[in-house]
Amino acid sequence: MPTKYTENELGRDLENKEYEYGFYTDIESEKFPVGLNEGVVRAISKKKNEPEWMTEWRLEAFRIWEKMEEPDWANVDYEKPDFQAISYYSAFKKKPELESLDEVDPELLKTFEKLGISLDEQKRLSGVAMDIVIDSVSVATTFKDTLNEKGIIFCPISEAIEKHPELVKKYIGSIVPRTDNFYAALNSAVFSDGSFCYIPKGVKCPMELSTYFRINEAGTGQFERTLLIADEGSYVSYLEGCTAPQRDENQLHAAVVELIVLDDAEIKYSTVQNWYPGNSEGKGGVYNFVTKRAIAHTNSKISWTQVETGSAVTWKYPSCILKGDNSIGEFYSIAVTNNHQQADTGTKMIHLGNNTKSTIISKGVSAGKSQNSYRGLVRVGKNAKNARNFSQCDSLLMGNECGAHTFPYIETKNSTAQIEHEATTSKIGEDQLFYCNQRGIDTEKAIALIVNGFSKEVLNKLPMEFAVEAQKLLEISLEGSVG
């Protein structure tokens, strides 16, 4: 007789599914001794040859951080990192300054090949310009010339601090102030690299801008800082994606992303996140505490799309401040948790302008012993007339040991607001699996099919090449060897 394949067995298979992209790049790197104090902050700033104002900005952030406490309101449970046991800077010893891919360390290229995102292919097939962040220092920047012609600035943030201080000074910390939260303050003090992007007035960026982040050095915290500015009437689609090598130590990741969308501009920001989620016992894995926020001025539009499959603990709420009249905010999210993963993710839509509109589509898939929470806030200010929001939160459960939670918060101070919230919870049933099996589709493929169908509304929002990769990640995250 064929083995009976119940949901419980399915759950067990999923628990035993090891991290597909668990490998380690053998590139020598240089890193600071562990611990954090003013001296370390100064040293990071010095390492990056930063001007005095930047050093001072970091020091102020450090002083704010010192007085703050780690938040514990999220629906996650983990051992708090020892912030004095982390090394706050890691850079490759052979810091290359590259014109072409030929100059990239072959080890690094091999890593990308394993990930199926070889630069060559990416460049040839999709025309994607990439600012690759491996650990903390960017090692390759491509398609610079095309972007230069349009006046688009796309570079590591350290380079922006040096070459475009007026823009950085004006906007950094303007949306996520140093006082915002514990991790944002920490990031402001110690961020080592990240991306900067400026799209000039009226320019439509001709290609998808893409960054691949990786955490690559055991015990190194990763503090990325991203700043995107879309000037009046401009448009950009920005992709952020990442995977990380397998390891036992918990890794802290506390990124800050700030988007500034000026009048009539649009930013589409897409993320595929696949950091090491820990092994089947819940050991190891990345802690991902991210602050992402955007401000939308008059007639502008922000669209966040995220596919979250990795990390041991995720704490992430890409948000929109709809400041200008007629501005639009969108949030499309798929969060998949398996084994002992915990995700507390969602968005905040802050309606301040008149006729502002927001849409939230959140899809959570939970398997194994994982906990998956949606936490969202829709706030309508007292001067925001005719604000509209539509929220939809769907959860899909696999097995009996995982959890799905929804925490929607709604605050309206204006009676003209229209707010709708819909939520569903469903389970992948034996009936669905048997139906697929009877048609010749095995259980693994059936799960992939069902999950992809469930996530379709969000997957459809991703740029084409990214959607294919995201679909692959969903399958990898959930497939188990069939019993």
Next chain:
Amino acid sequence: MLKIKNLHAKIGDKEILKGINLTIKAGEVHAIMGPNGSGKTTLSSVIAGREDYKVTEGSISLYGDDLLDLAPEDRAHKGVFMSFQYPVAIPGVTVTNFIKTAINAKRKVEGKDDMPAAELLKMIREKAKLIGIDRSFLSRSLNDGFSGGEKKRNEIFQMAMLEPKMAILDETDSGLDIDALKTVANGVNKLRSKDNAVIVITHYQRLLDYIVPDFVHVLSDGKIVKTGGKELALELEAKGYEWVK
């Protein structure tokens, strides 16, 4: 083609099938009739490989291959198809995507590449026309919000696409009005050939006016208690199931 010998099966501790014997040859249509609880759905589920049922004795073979050792998907690859009484919905997965996945899963097992898109599209159009379904139907989510008639037509459409050797229609007539019943029956009739066989499981004889069986078997309390030609169905309709008990 299909040989069922002394088949006993139970669900939990309850024995439902108590020794079924049935031989089906290519080109034949067999109707299995019986009152509620006689074991009709259990029989079709056991042939298809549903794991809730435990076979305690007997065998099922298709062209001499033992089916009971195979997983449901492997049985499907060998040509077993079941039209479900209650087809489940898979939201977000279109009828086209689903059938493509099913066809390519089978081709993979046969060592073939995925069916080329043009060929698949051509086949879908032909079969959709044959079954009389609208093309717009193909881009809807599988069984999601489908009417009873749409669900059953979709089952027959999948049967047309997968070209099974042994098709089992489990209460395909339930919940259908007379027009929908005719459409579905016509579809099945068009798919009949000398190379395949059909088991029609039904409660009422009206479906058999449209899908005319070569043999009618009456199932009662887990056993086939009477076998005859198509006239048996009419007799049964007139006299009621009490007559065979």
